[in-house]
Structure formats: C-alpha cells, structure tokens
Amino acid sequence: MKAVIVTIGDEILIGQIVDTNSGFIAKCLNKIGIEVNEMLSISDDKKHILDTLSNLQNKFDLVIITGGLGPTKDDITKKTLCEYMNDTLVYNNQVLDHVTQLIEVFFKRPITQINKDQALVPSRCEVLFNQVGTAPGMWMEKEDTVFISLPGVPFEMKYLIENQVIPKLVEKFDRPYIIHQTLLTYGVGESLLAERIEKWEDNLPDFIKLAYLPNPGRVRLRLSARGSNEEVLKKALEEQINLLKPQIEDCLVGLDDDEPLEFVLGRLLSSKGFSISTAESCTGGKIASVITSVSGASVYFKGSVVSYATEVKEDILAIPHELIQKESVVSSAVAEAMALSIQKKFQTDFAIATTGNAGPNKGDSDAEVGTVFVGIATPKGVFSEEFNFGQPREKVIDRAVNKGLELIYKEILKNY
Structure with missing residues (x-):
C-alpha cells in the first residue's frame, strides 16, 4: 500500500514554520505497514490544490492532507476538496454541537x-470526530484512492491520527509487516x-535494509525488515543484531527503538534510583534542557x-x-571542580x-x-575528558552535549 502526505500552507513554504506533521504521520503509517513514497508541501491556492x-x-x-481547515477565509482546503469530489x-450536527459547547461553555462567548x-x-x-479541536477530519474516497x-494544528492532527485514522486503516486494509530495530552508537x-x-551489511538478507542515521557524536543504525510473516521477521532481525553486536561493542550504547540517548539515560537512572545534576558553561544549559525534555x-x-x-x-x-588562574577556566581541573561542586550542592549521585x-x-x-x-562526578570520584570539536559554534555545543550524555551513560552502565 502506497501513501503520500500533503501539507497545505504558505507559512511552510516561506519558512515561517517547520513541517513536523509529515514526520509524525509517516512514522505512524510505517508502523502499520503502509509505505510513504512522497511528502509534498503546497500553497493555499485552489488551482494548486486541485492539480495536486x-x-x-x-x-x-492513500493521500493524507493536513492544513487549511481553519475558520478564516484563507483556509480553503475543505471547499476545494468538496469541489474535487x-x-x-x-x-454535521455532532460537530456543530461540539463547536458550540467549546465556544459557549469553555471559551464563554457567543458562537459566531x-x-x-x-x-x-x-x-x-x-467525519473523523475531533475531540480536541473544532475542525473535524474527513475521510473521502474517489476511485482507487482514499483521501x-x-x-x-499538530496536537489536533496527532489526536486524529492515533484515535481515528490508524484504527480505521488497520481495519480496512491488508498490510505487510514492517519491523524496525535501531542500535545506538x-x-x-x-x-x-x-x-x-x-x-x-553486504550479507544482509534482501528483506532487511540498513539505514545510517547520523547526528553530532552519534550514529543510529536502523534495521528494517519487511514481509508477510511477523515471527520470521523478528527472528531474522534478532539473528542479524547478534551478528552485528560484537563488531561494534566498543561504541554500542544499546537498542534504542528510535529513541535518543536522553530517553535511554533517563530509564537507566530511574531503574537504578540514581539522581543527576549539571553545571554548564559552554553548553549554556543545553544538557539540562535535553535531559528535562x-x-x-x-x-x-x-x-x-x-x-x-x-x-x-x-x-x-x-x-x-x-x-582558575593556575589551570585556566577551560581546563580539566576546572571541569572536575565544577562537577564535584554541583554534585555536592544538589546532593546527587552523578x-x-x-x-x-x-x-x-x-x-x-x-x-x-x-x-x-x-x-563527570560519580559516587566513587571524578574524572574528565578533553575534546576538540572544531567549528562552527553550534556543532561544538551539540557535540559537547552528546558527549556529556554519552560519558555519564557509559560510566553508569559500566560501573554501577
């Protein structure tokens, strides 16, 4: 089953907002075996929408469209779809009652x-009823295509995808199994x-594909198996991962199911009952921000x-x-002193x-x-490592954040 995702909105095309909807929808469709072949962003223009x-x-x-369903005159998707169909x-009385309830009871103003x-x-x-907003989703069929x-609005789109669209697609269509397993290095x-x-990699079975997903300081290896027998796919993935692990054991953090390291680290800290704090200079609080995300x-x-x-x-x-005068503010001694100080100040394990x-x-x-x-301060002491991440500035900061998370994760995993 082939799908395309279409986002409608001039605000995307002029760079005013970033399209996050397509990525979310694609991930949800992929999990149920629907292959996304294209993603398109088009303008709020009637002819352009009709041509598309x-x-x-x-x-x-399957064509999934997001955007242009608001109440203002520039939101033309619904009328254009109606013309195309x-x-x-x-x-729709159910939607009208819901909108009335929201406006008059929740927002406490007369409905217009x-x-x-x-x-x-x-x-x-x-109608795909939108419990968390005023614009309903719409399921339409024309010839061999479902629109x-x-x-x-992202949270409204996510609600409808998870609660209305995916269950209906699963019920209506036969789909192959697509199973992913991701290793974080x-x-x-x-x-x-x-x-x-x-x-x-050269000896992988034809039905298993490998993708490299690099970020500063980390690479995720995503294995994807596609076929009609779920158990066969799971067994084949497990066998291939067991063959791969010994070759990358020095840099393998674990299986992350597409989760970034901060999620993996959080689970590790929670499971062991450990606490953590940060003292940041060049990273400007970004490590704390990532952890608390x-x-x-x-x-x-x-x-x-x-x-x-x-x-x-x-x-x-x-x-x-x-x-600081003796060693310099950018030094191993100062980094270690900062780690020990914040560990003591907040009484954390790490x-x-x-x-x-x-x-x-x-x-x-x-x-x-x-x-x-x-x-890195631990219950047993403190250590530090020196790096040179080159330039530009953003790269240095991102790599420092990732390296901090990596070092603390490996330290806990290895010794605690």
Whole structure:
C-alpha cells in the first residue's frame, strides 16, 4: 500500500514554520505497514490544490492532507476538496454541537457564524470526530484512492491520527509487516562505522535494509525488515543484531527503538534510583534542557547551574580563583571542580560539567576554539575528558552535549 502526505500552507513554504506533521504521520503509517513514497508541501491556492489532488489520484492508495481547515477565509482546503469530489457542504450536527459547547461553555462567548461553519463537511465524507479541536477530519474516497484531510494544528492532527485514522486503516486494509530495530552508537563516525561493518551489511538478507542515521557524536543504525510473516521477521532481525553486536561493542550504547540517548539515560537512572545534576558553561544549559525534555525527568534530575561567566563559577560553584588562574577556566581541573561542586550542592549521585571555547572567539581562556572539557562526578570520584570539536559554534555545543550524555551513560552502565 502506497501513501503520500500533503501539507497545505504558505507559512511552510516561506519558512515561517517547520513541517513536523509529515514526520509524525509517516512514522505512524510505517508502523502499520503502509509505505510513504512522497511528502509534498503546497500553497493555499485552489488551482494548486486541485492539480495536486488530480496528479495523485489513482497513483497512490492513500493521500493524507493536513492544513487549511481553519475558520478564516484563507483556509480553503475543505471547499476545494468538496469541489474535487463533486460534492456539497452540509452541516454535521455532532460537530456543530461540539463547536458550540467549546465556544459557549469553555471559551464563554457567543458562537459566531464563522465558528458554526467549522461544522460544514462534504455530504459524502466520513467525519473523523475531533475531540480536541473544532475542525473535524474527513475521510473521502474517489476511485482507487482514499483521501484523508486533517487539521494542521499538530496536537489536533496527532489526536486524529492515533484515535481515528490508524484504527480505521488497520481495519480496512491488508498490510505487510514492517519491523524496525535501531542500535545506538556513540563516538565512531558514520564512514568509519560503515567500513567496519561492510562485510556484515553486504550479507544482509534482501528483506532487511540498513539505514545510517547520523547526528553530532552519534550514529543510529536502523534495521528494517519487511514481509508477510511477523515471527520470521523478528527472528531474522534478532539473528542479524547478534551478528552485528560484537563488531561494534566498543561504541554500542544499546537498542534504542528510535529513541535518543536522553530517553535511554533517563530509564537507566530511574531503574537504578540514581539522581543527576549539571553545571554548564559552554553548553549554556543545553544538557539540562535535553535531559528535562523527557517526561518524568523530575524523578532523577535535580537541577543545574549555568555558570557561563568566570565569576559565576567562583561565586556560585565556589571554584577557587587560584585554581582558575593556575589551570585556566577551560581546563580539566576546572571541569572536575565544577562537577564535584554541583554534585555536592544538589546532593546527587552523578553530575556532568562542561567548560570550553565554543567560538567563534576565545573567551576567558587561551584554549583553542572548539576545545571542551567534560567533567563527570560519580559516587566513587571524578574524572574528565578533553575534546576538540572544531567549528562552527553550534556543532561544538551539540557535540559537547552528546558527549556529556554519552560519558555519564557509559560510566553508569559500566560501573554501577
């Protein structure tokens, strides 16, 4: 079964917002065995929308459209779809009651005609009821193609995909199984990793594909198996992973099911009952931000001090002025002192500290631009490592964040 995702909105095309809807929808479709062949972004233009729908007709089994279902005049998707389907708009009483309830009871204001018109839908469509918003989703069929139109507001789209669209697709269509397994590696670049596992990759069965998903400091290896027998696919993936693991054991963090390291680290900390804190200079609080992006992080994350200026390191973290003068603010000694200080201040089991020159100019240190020291405090002591991440500035910061998470994860896994 082939699918295409179409996002409608000039705000996407001019770069005002980033399209996150397509990625979410594609991931959900892939999990149920529906292959996404294309993603398109088009303007809020009637002719453009009609031409796009016509071009996709019968070439794809499924077309999922997001955007353009709002109450204002520039939201033309619903009327255009109605024209394409040679249909007429009618009021849906369930949607109208829901919109009225939201406006008059929740927002406590009189409902207007523009609000009521949210309940207009093509007469032959199947309404996908939107419990969390005013614009309903719409399921329409023409010849060999199913067209599904959803609101562009991400949380409304996600609700409809998870609660209406996916269950209906699963019920209606026979689909192959697509199973993914992802291995998370750190510290070895994509090209070196590819060279190391080339022979193994060349011997993969035809129904298993390998994808390299690189990020600064990390590479995810995603194995995808596709076929009609789920148990056969699972067994084949397990066999291939067991063959691969010995070849990458020095850089393998674990199986992450497409989850970033902060999720894996969070589960590890939670399972062992450990706590963590951060003292950040060159990373500017980004390690703390990444850790706390995980729901439930309050169980193990206690707090952070962003000691960007040297005087903050001295005044808040109590790093001796003499140590900074002797060793330099960007040094192993200062990174370790920062880690120990924040560990003590917040009474945590572990702590991460960063100090460095992210660039483009040098700060209060003569260390080369791109130099970063990461300090790790543990219940048994403290250590640090030095890195040079080059440039640009954003790369230095991202790599320092990833390296801090990697070091603490490996330390806990290895010794605790």
